Amino acid sequence: MSDLKLRVKEMIIERLKLEGMLPDQIDDGAPLFGDGLGLDSIDALELVLGIEQVFGVKIEDEAAGLKAFKSVQALTDFIAENAKA
Amino acid sequence: MTDIPAHLPHRYPFLLVDRVLERVPGVRVVAEKLVTNGEPYLQGHFQGRPLVPGVLLLEMLAQAAGFLEGDSLHGAAIFLAAVQDARFKGPAFPGDRLRLEVASEGAFAGLMKVKGTVRCDDRDLCTASLLVKRL
Numbered sequence: 001m002s003d004l005k006l007r008v009k010e011m012i013i014e015r016l017k018l019e020g021m022l023p024d025q026i027d028d029g030a031p032l033f034g035d036g037l038g039l040d041s042i043d044a045l046e047l048v049l050g051i052e053q054v055f056g057v058k059i060e061d062e063a064a065g066l067k068a069f070k071s072v073q074a075l076t077d078f079i080a081e082n083a084k085a
Numbered sequence: 086m087t088d089i090p091a092h093l094p095h096r097y098p099f100l101l102v103d104r105v106l107e108r109v110p111g112v113r114v115v116a117e118k119l120v121t122n123g124e125p126y127l128q129g130h131f132q133g134r135p136l137v138p139g140v141l142l143l144e145m146l147a148q149a150a151g152f153l154e155g156d157s158l159h160g161a162a163i164f165l166a167a168v169q170d171a172r173f174k175g176p177a178f179p180g181d182r183l184r185l186e187v188a189s190e191g192a193f194a195g196l197m198k199v200k201g202t203v204r205c206d207d208r209d210l211c212t213a214s215l216l217v218k219r220l
Contacts, residue, residue, distance in 0.1 A: 041196055042167050042216055048193040062194050 005076045007054070012072070015050035016043050028073045036071070044069065051075075057082045092157050093148060098125045101145045102152075102185065110155040116185040118145050120177055127179060137177040142211040143168055146201035149185040150217055153199065162220040166196060171213035181205045187215075195219050 001009075001023070009023035012032075016039070030036035033044070047069070048059045057079050059065050068078040087105035095101070107115040120137055127135035147165050151158050177183055183203050190198040196218050203211040 041194060041218075045191070045193045045196045045198055045216065049191045049198060052191070059193065065194065 002076065004080060005072065008072060008076050008079065011050050011054050012037075012047065015046050026072055029071050031071055032069045032075070051079065055079045055083055087152065091159075093151050094159050095148060099144075100148070101141065102148045105149075105152055106184075108152050110153060111189060112153070113188045114149050114152040114186075116149040116152065116187075118183045118185060120179050120181045120183060122179045124179070135179050137181075139171075139173045139211065142173070142177060142183075142203045143171060143213055143215070145183065145185050145203060146187055146199070146211070146213060147215055147217065150187045150197075150199045150201065150215060153187065153189055153197065154219070164218045164220070165215060166218040167214075167216035169214040169216070171211070173211050175205075175208055175210045177203070177205060177210050183210070190214070 005028065006023055009026050012018065012026065013021050013023065026037065033039045044065060048065065051057050051059060059068055068075050087108060089100070089102055089105065090096070093100065093102065101118055102116045103119050104117040105114065106117055107113065122135070126138060126141065130136065130138050151163065183205055185201070185203055187199050187201040190200055192198070196216055199215045199217060201213055201215060202209055
C-alpha cells in the first residue's frame with residue numbers, strides 16, 4: 001500500500017470514528033458512499049474538512065466531491081494531483 | 086442592529102436569541118440571550134429550582150448559527166443534521182445573560198459545520214459542534 005493511501009485510510013478512520021477498523025480492511029476500489037463504506041452526507045462534510053486539514057487539499061464543490069469520493073484509490077489520486085508540495 | 090424576527094422564523098416561546106452582537110456571515114456570529122423568569126419551560130424544569138434545559142442551550146446555538154446565513158431564513162428549509170461532542174459544563178439560571186458564540190468550520194454540499202460555545206460571564210456552560218443542512 002502506498003504511503004499516501006495509508007495516510008488517507010488512517011484519516012478516514014480517525015475523522016469518521018470508525019473504531020476498530022484497520023486500514024487493510026478498507027477496499028481500495030470500493031465506493032465510500034452507498035454500498036461500500038456506507039457513508040452519508042454528514043460523513044462527506046467531515047471528510048472534506050479532514051482532507052483540507054491533513055493534506056491541505058480543498059474539495060470545492062459537489063462535482064469535485066463526486067470524483068474524489070468514488071473510492072479510496074480515487075481519493076488518493078485526487079489528493080496527489082492537488083497537493084501543493 | 087440586526088432585525089432578529091426578520092431573519093429567523095422562530096417566534097415566542099421558541100425564539101431564543103435576543104440580540105446579535107457581532108455578525109460576519111459565513112464566518113462568525115456572537116449573539117445574546119437573557120434568561121428571564123418568564124420562560125415557559127422553567128415552570129417545570131424544575132419546580133422551585135429553575136434551570137435552562139441543556140438541549141435548549143444547543144437550540145440557542147443553532148438559532149445563533151442561523152445568522153451565519155446571509156439571507157433571511159423565512160421560507161428556507163434549514164435543519165439541524167447532527168450534534169457532535171456536546172459538553173454541558175455548568176447550568177444556566179434565570180437572570181443569566183448568555184453569550185452565544187458560533188463559528189463556521191466549513192461547508193460542503195449544503196451542509197455547514199459550526200463550532201459553538203454558550204458562555205456566561207467568563208464561564209463556558211456548553212460547547213458543541215452542530216451540522217446544519219440547508220435544502
